[in-house]
Amino acid sequence: MQFLETAQMRYSAFTLISEALTGNRRWKHVWREPDPKPGYDVIIVGGGGHGLATAYYLAREFGLANIAVVERGWLGSGNIGRNTTIIRSNYLLPGNEPFYEFSLKLWEDLEQDLNYNTMVSQRGILNLCHTDSQRDAYARRGNAMRMAGADAILLDANRVRELCPYLDFDNSRFPIRGGLWQKRGGTVRHDAVAWGYARGADQRGVDILQNCEVTGFKIQNGRCLGVETKKGLIKAKKTAICVAGSSSRVMAMAGMRLPIESHVLQAFVSEGLKPIIPGVVTFGAGHFYVSQSDKGGLVFGGDIDGYNTYAQRGNLPVVEDVCEGGMAIMPMIGRARLLRMWGGVMDMSMDGSPFIDKTGTEGLYFNGGWCYGGFKATPASGFCYAHLIAKDEPHPTAAEYRLDRFRRGAMIDEKGVGAQPNLH
Ligand SMILES: Cc1cc2nc3c(=O)[nH]c(=O)nc-3n(C[C@H](O)[C@H](O)[C@H](O)COP(=O)(O)OP(=O)(O)OC[C@H]3O[C@@H](n4cnc5c(N)ncnc54)[C@H](O)[C@@H]3O)c2cc1C
Numbered sequence: 001m002q003f004l005e006t007a008q009m010r011y012s013a014f015t016l017i018s019e020a021l022t023g024n025r026r027w028k029h030v031w032r033e034p035d036p037k038p039g040y041d042v043i044i045v046g047g048g049g050h051g052l053a054t055a056y057y058l059a060r061e062f063g064l065a066n067i068a069v070v071e072r073g074w075l076g077s078g079n080i081g082r083n084t085t086i087i088r089s090n091y092l093l094p095g096n097e098p099f100y101e102f103s104l105k106l107w108e109d110l111e112q113d114l115n116y117n118t119m120v121s122q123r124g125i126l127n128l129c130h131t132d133s134q135r136d137a138y139a140r141r142g143n144a145m146r147m148a149g150a151d152a153i154l155l156d157a158n159r160v161r162e163l164c165p166y167l168d169f170d171n172s173r174f175p176i177r178g179g180l181w182q183k184r185g186g187t188v189r190h191d192a193v194a195w196g197y198a199r200g201a202d203q204r205g206v207d208i209l210q211n212c213e214v215t216g217f218k219i220q221n222g223r224c225l226g227v228e229t230k231k232g233l234i235k236a237k238k239t240a241i242c243v244a245g246s247s248s249r250v251m252a253m254a255g256m257r258l259p260i261e262s263h264v265l266q267a268f269v270s271e272g273l274k275p276i277i278p279g280v281v282t283f284g285a286g287h288f289y290v291s292q293s294d295k296g297g298l299v300f301g302g303d304i305d306g307y308n309t310y311a312q313r314g315n316l317p318v319v320e321d322v323c324e325g326g327m328a329i330m331p332m333i334g335r336a337r338l339l340r341m342w343g344g345v346m347d348m349s350m351d352g353s354p355f356i357d358k359t360g361t362e363g364l365y366f367n368g369g370w371c372y373g374g375f376k377a378t379p380a381s382g383f384c385y386a387h388l389i390a391k392d393e394p395h396p397t398a399a400e401y402r403l404d405r406f407r408r409g410a411m412i413d414e415k416g417v418g419a420q421p422n423l424h
Helices: 013-021 047-061 097-114 132-145 159-161 190-203 244-253 316-329 329-335 378-391
Strands: 039-045 066-072 126-129 153-156 178-182 207-209 214-220 223-229 231-243 260-272 280-284 287-292 295-309 338-349 355-358 364-368
Touching: 039 047, 039 223, 047 066, 047 190, 047 378, 066 190, 066 231, 097 132, 097 190, 097 316, 097 378, 126 132, 126 159, 132 153, 132 178, 153 159, 159 178, 190 207, 190 378, 214 231, 214 244, 231 244, 231 378, 244 260, 244 338, 244 364, 260 316, 287 316, 295 338, 316 329, 355 378, 364 378
Parallel strands: 039 066, 039 231, 066 207, 126 280, 231 364
Antiparallel strands: 126 178, 153 178, 214 223, 223 231, 260 295, 260 338, 280 287, 287 295, 355 364
């Protein structure tokens, strides 16, 4: 269906009140639903957070308008609507930290930029440490963050106790010795990010084509000329892939094998509780992290399930593992009832870091390998991918995210666990 009205309406307190008083009759659809054109300057495959952000920045920052985002399902059906909403820039390595700090700065201006309430909430992130050597490692990480212009404070156990008195400080296996606190970290309403970027891109003329799965590529003489879709062939001067957990399947259609495996990651939400968690809290001796939504639910998660899959559901052993992690630092969580849980498919790269790069096929670009940390990267990923597509050269903060880094021995192995995606 072709909507007659586009979403040029500006949101404000005044609009909200005047619509409320006049029967809410003038709200417009947030984006159009156009039919595909025969061709575009740029096609972005994947209408998740990264694809929509790329389209938005291509139009806003680099002045392109003849763009389509081609999405298999509906907007928000992938990981952008499945993640646990955490944003932060507490990275150590020079290939990563400036990029994630750039992203955090873009988050800070996002709502004004998009004129959309994405509920950016900088309530802080606290990484707990349980040994002296871990505290030393956090001091090093904090220093690296500050050198890249980010904020970081090393807290002792007493200060952590003031923030979260209910934690199990004297647990005999995992005593809490302190933590690394990034005040500017926090959470953002994940699906509002997709909707906000979609609206912003649509307003700048980008066609968002939902229910339009890409089923193949038209490649001739080493050049990508467009994509085959369920709605027919759509030609493009440049084709940019951005399909997260489906990366290896989609790139296989273009004849490329990636240093990526797909794994499932689960998320959990408890019943609504009174406000108790100040921001995001992470366990340092196992994989468990928790925040609290505005409705009061404890939102938490932990490790990936650890086997290759494209199924968007997880298994019970990891549920047990995640809940054990929660009980180890926060025994009172055992009293809360679990309300819902779900899984998403992660594009786990071999060193835990992403790719934003050109491919060996002319006119074909790739963005992926975000593992379970790509939500926080959404604005910078979109910006840097748009920069690469528009200028054919990498943005300085994403210059290390190259596909050939394993061949060059230039891995960005933030965890230092080697080429094992299930350990990142
Ligand atoms: C449970 C869970 C918790 C997470 N928690 C966090 C967190 O707290 N913080 C954080 O930073 N990150 C987190 N992540 C990771 C983050 O969600 C992802 O890295 C990020 O969302 C991936 O980028 P995206 O939004 O573009 O992906 P998606 O939303 O998955 O977008 C990819 C899109 O491509 C589409 N697609 C696939 N194949 C095709 C095709 N053939 N044709 C057309 N379209 C296609 C899909 O339908 C999908 O909509 C979490 C992920 C999960 C699952």
